[in-house]
Amino acid sequence: MTLSRLIRSRWLWLVGAILILWGLIFVADRLWPLPLKEVNPARVVVDEKGTPLWRFADSDGIWRYPVTIEEVSPRYLAALIQYEDRWFWDHPGVNPFSVLRAAWQDLSSGKVVSGGSTLTMQVARLLDPHPRTFGGKVRQLWRAMQLEWHLSKRDILTLYLNRAPFGGTLQGVGAASWAFLGKSPAQLSYSEAALLAVLPQAPSRLRPDRWPDRAEAARNKVLERMVTQGVWSEQQVKESRQEPVWLAPRQMPQLAPLFSRMMLSKSRDNKIVTTLDASLQRQLEELAMNWKSRLPPRSSLAMIVVDHTNMKVRGWVGSVDINDDSRFSHVDMVSAIRSPGSVLKPFVYGMALDDGLIHPASLLQDVPRRTGDYRPGNFDSGFHGPVSMSEALVRSLNLPAVQVLEAYGPKRFAGMLSNVGLRLILPAGAQPNLSLILGGAGARLADITAAYSAFARQGKAGQLRLQPGDPLIERPLLSPGAAWIIRRILGNETQPLPDGALPQVAPLAWKTGTSYGYRDAWAVGLNARYIIGIWTGRPDGTPVAGQFGFASAVPLLNQVNNMLQSSSTVDEGRLPRDPRPASVSRAxxxxxxxxxxxxxxENCRRRLATWLLDGSQPPTLLLPEQEGIRGIRFPVWLDKAGKRVAADCPDAQEKILDVWPLPLEPWLPASERRAARVPASSAVCPPLAQDSPAPLMLSGIREGALIKRLPGETRVSLPLQAIGSDSVRWWFLNGEPLNVKGRAYTLQLDKAGDYQLLVLDETGQVATANFTLQ
Known part of the structure; x- marks a missing residue:
């Protein structure tokens, strides 16, 4: 064989060997890929600034706080690389000089003095743990080469930042910084950076909360290395050495547990960034714990705080105490479906304003109603007669709200709310009806709070933003003018003031609600920047006697508002303004x-100052079944003597009298009732007979009577009669219907106090008597 053929043959063998080796490496890489993905990874939920709220450990109980290189202090990166692997950015995963140096030091001293592992090799061991044997070392070198092959240096360093052990269940510099130091890894001092750089070498032996002296000695070793290598100045290191190493026992993040659980199901990220404010969340949870002792047994509470300028959720407390199983505290009551009571009333009044049905001073009727079998009453019992829309909203009267909803339409009302995200939950097959406005459908505190943003966002209701990247989505619900008027009424500013006297920063506006049977107590408030939603009750839905919105939820609402106001005092000059819209005027x-x-x-029987929307002055809203005969526009024809005559009588002059709605007569002074307002008939040319119903009157009790028991008697019997028309009658005592429809009734009383007895007939007439039993 010639020399040239020999050389060619050897080169072919060499190329073939290289190809075979490369093929084996490629096959091995496919057969034993890098274990980069976790089946059940550790996850953490953080607030908008990165403060951890709650952590969810992996299958081994390890928790991490994922970070990128940019989210870690350059001081830590410098200390880590200079101390652990100076040539990290240059070597191919293995530094032969470091390996030879470590081997020589270990052999010459007869013990392990230093290791030759690079950061890449340490990452390899973290990803694929192996025994400290020759075979294990070969396996580590193989994984290191795989890392350098598949990943960039930045990716490898990022893996170390998130996988380095810091003792116990902590992995990664992010988790260690928050657990040991209570701060972001981006804010480390020189001393803290050096400490965290050395801890992974012996995390259990150097734990600063258990062995501060050992940790301080190890930290100082890193600081000296930084001086000798010229990375940090002697002055910086000297000052850092003076910082003592003493840390309180590490704390796991334990804020917003129910909110965090919900966010875990909404996101696939290992670090879930939310819009919450950890500082505010901590205050809210402390407030909830302080309130726990005031709550009845097995009762809980829920709170949500939303910045209505951007719809970011800043605080979310789903239960009073996550560790108290007796209060069903694993149920998130911010998201639970409950009866909202009266908190929907501002919406129906705002919609009716936009529809031109009413204005803030419209005359509404707080009188007994009967629609089929539905007979709503007031929370405080009894009826109040003529009330304005503003007064009805402030006092949360039920009958006026039902009157307005009936005119607006329950289906339309439910559809408008659903369009902006406030879905009312009805029983299967049920249709929206008049009971909606009194809590006859279910709703969520989160959705109600979001819908209230319409009163602060010029009528547009925004959807809650749970993560900073969520878009701001809003839909129109009310006109800016209607939203402004309702907000001012809820803020107890019902009287129209000149713009110079009108506060430009809106005061706290709030509304309460109490569901049927005292099951739920609500309060929703808006201040200049935030919406606050409060719920209290029993999560299992059983009644809590004596629990209602004003007594149970409003005190908590005020405390949250004071907390928010105190934190924003320095920013008072930058609080959002609430100027009067051009569409709102005084009249x-x-x-x-x-x-x-x-x-x-003569028809102006009482004057009221009010706001008007677009100058609209809708006439008094009537109830068809009560005013079907003549309404309140009462036409009469008068002769020269002022007597009432027929329309075709000589010299008859038409005159229009505005009379009060017939059901309001029991609450009017005698001079305002129709009998006194309508002139007497002329005997010469009498008017045509009218189909006026016979007046309804109560016999057996008089207005203002003081009734005393007979000696030795504990009960009083009052024989009563409702005389007048022959129609069906309904009887009410303190607003509660009595089981009687006849003309006569014997009232049995044994409890001293004030009473209101009321009778309603089919024509809408009402007879009433207020009396006291001693």
Missing amino acids: VICWPGGQTLPEGS
């Missing part, structure tokens, strides 16, 4: 007609 209207009348008009 004076007259009752009972509900419109502006000239000074001295």
